[in-house]
Amino acid sequence: MRSINVTIFILFFCGTAFAQFSDSIHYYGKFASTGSINQTNEGNSYLLSNMFKVGVSKKKIVLNGSGSWVYGQSNGELTNNDFSSSLDFSLFRAVRQIYYWGLANYDKSFSLKINDRFQAGAGIAYNFLDRKTTYLSVSDGFIWEKGDLFIEDTIHDVYDAVRNSFRVSYKFVFKELITIDGTHFFQPNITDISDYNLKSVNSIAFNLRKWLAITASMTYNKVTRTGRENLLFTYGLTLEKYF
Structure with a gap:
């Protein structure tokens, strides 16, 4: 909870300070609550995923804050208790094909055996497509990672590493009814390519209103x-609003 409060405070503070420089400020908010339930004669399982994202933007800079929490059990045994929060910015994204990015990210994950992990870094990105209904971007850069992982239940792996962070991100909107989007990360250690993080998020949303959609997501x-x-498939509702 302390990490969630810190993320919200930082985003609120930055957004308030940012708004003092220009009247042409735009705000963005998104919340998704998805999950799955399976019950059979042999047992039952469930998975609940909650995610939020808020953003402040003007012509040359975009600031975003986000957080997620995934909780799951199978036959009474804990399978997921995974928390993530991040703060990121993009500079010149709306005015140039090549722009700059920076991020800070914090994770805890029962399923991935992450006790604590912090990442911070920056890099450059290139927009191949950036229109209202079509978006495709590739980015690369370097991040510093400090982690405390569980190799076994009582054995910790505490380390520092510098990683290359490569990302592909896309979004396609079809007739304002269907939205398909995804983000994919590959983060190898620059001194040992066998030590890497991989994350892939894909989702499809069927828009009921401009601000409400039925969403299915695979992570x-x-x-x-x-x-x-881990592989997570969830479905539920997403609320999204631009201000």
Whole structure:
């Protein structure tokens, strides 16, 4: 909870300060609550995923804050208790094909055996397409990662690493009815390519209103340092609003 409060405070503070420089400020908010339930004669399982994202933007700079929490059980045993929060910015994204980005990210994950992990870094990105209904961007840069992982239940792996962070992001909107989007990360250690993080998020939304959609999402995570991976498929509702 402290990490969530810190993220919201930082975003609120930055957004308030940012708004003092220009009247042409735009705001964005998104909240999704999705999950799945499975019950059979042999047992039951459920998964709940909550995600929020808020943003402040003007012509040359965009500032975003986001957070997510995934909780799941299977036959009474904990399978997921995964938390993530991040703060990122993009500079000149709306006015240039080549722009700059920076981020800070914090994770805890029961399923991936991450006790604590912090990442911070920056880089450049290139917009191949950037229109209202079509978006495709590729970015690359370097991040510093400080982690505390569980190799075994009582054995910790505490480390520092510098990683290359490569990302592909896209979004396609069809007749304002269907939205398909995805973000994919590959983050190898610059001194050991066998030590890498992999994350892939894909979703499809069927718009009921401009601000309300039925959403199905598939997320894949892999951390080779712990030898853990997970695949999450959820469905539910998404609320999205531009101001």
